[in-house]
Amino acid sequence: MPATRAAMLSRRLLPSVPEHLATQLGGYDWRTAQVVERGKDHTILVAEKLAVARIPRQTDPDLSRKMQLLTDLELPWAVPTPLSEVEHGVLQAYIPGTAHPHGRGEPHMLASIVSELETYDTTGLTLNVPFAQRGQITRVMLEALDAVVPDRMAWSIAEHVHGWTDDQVGCGLVHGDLAGHNMHWVDGELVGILDWDYAANWDTALNATYLSLWHAVRPEEFTAVPNRARVWSGALGLYALADALSWNVSAAGWRRLKKKVQPRILEAYRAIPYAED
Numbered sequence: 001m002p003a004t005r006a007a008m009l010s011r012r013l014l015p016s017v018p019e020h021l022a023t024q025l026g027g028y029d030w031r032t033a034q035v036v037e038r039g040k041d042h043t044i045l046v047a048e049k050l051a052v053a054r055i056p057r058q059t060d061p062d063l064s065r066k067m068q069l070l071t072d073l074e075l076p077w078a079v080p081t082p083l084s085e086v087e088h089g090v091l092q093a094y095i096p097g098t099a100h101p102h103g104r105g106e107p108h109m110l111a112s113i114v115s116e117l118e119t120y121d122t123t124g125l126t127l128n129v130p131f132a133q134r135g136q137i138t139r140v141m142l143e144a145l146d147a148v149v150p151d152r153m154a155w156s157i158a159e160h161v162h163g164w165t166d167d168q169v170g171c172g173l174v175h176g177d178l179a180g181h182n183m184h185w186v187d188g189e190l191v192g193i194l195d196w197d198y199a200a201n202w203d204t205a206l207n208a209t210y211l212s213l214w215h216a217v218r219p220e221e222f223t224a225v226p227n228r229a230r231v232w233s234g235a236l237g238l239y240a241l242a243d244a245l246s247w248n249v250s251a252a253g254w255r256r257l258k259k260k261v262q263p264r265i266l267e268a269y270r271a272i273p274y275a276e277d
Helices: 002-009 019-026 063-072 107-118 139-145 150-166 205-215 226-245 251-274
Strands: 034-038 042-047 051-056 090-093 171-174 183-186 189-193 200-203
Touching: 002 042, 002 051, 002 090, 063 090, 107 171, 107 205, 139 150, 139 226, 150 200, 150 226, 150 251, 200 205, 205 226, 226 251
Parallel strands: none
Antiparallel strands: 034 042, 042 051, 051 090, 171 200, 183 189
């Protein structure tokens, strides 16, 4: 049971946990915590204003590496640092705030986030590898995408994002999913960034891509490499289409998805000649 595991972790707190917080966690009833299901990988228990318990559904041999990364990061915003030992789960720092409203954003604020990650020294960080979450866009995927993406545009987009990765173009700290509920805001200010599992030393144009998609701010308003960000946006769209091709999606669902994604793919393809200037 996740609550039982969280209670056990409350008895495995790190020496760095402040005494008052350790006392509160020692007496906390994790059965009353808010339960948040996060996909197939783990369950989250939120003890509001105290801590968050992350309980993997299966053994996660990479969890210690992820916690070490959070310990080592020194950013202007909070990250969910570990409060307990890692033992079939972990307690992490509670970060207040909520997701920024979708479709809105201030370019100057987004630019400051992009710049901070772009210039961050990744030396010694225990980062993941590029494409860790989804893998590269394979030939099998591209052959299937030919049915819904014309003129071999998918092949060209994939060729470029793979090539940039191999050549370490724009290499820097990439979060991996810099948007939505992974970013906590309070009164219009970013206070914390969550879920660094897939953070990698990668093309930092990806940070701008995710921010642009969530906040609906065009990348040229807050990054110096807007065309690379557009090409990455098209690549993310290819993953969405490839997933849908493997599902039993209704005709209406296909229409909605194509209406949302295909303009991004076309824009990405048109941006390729300018993305390496």
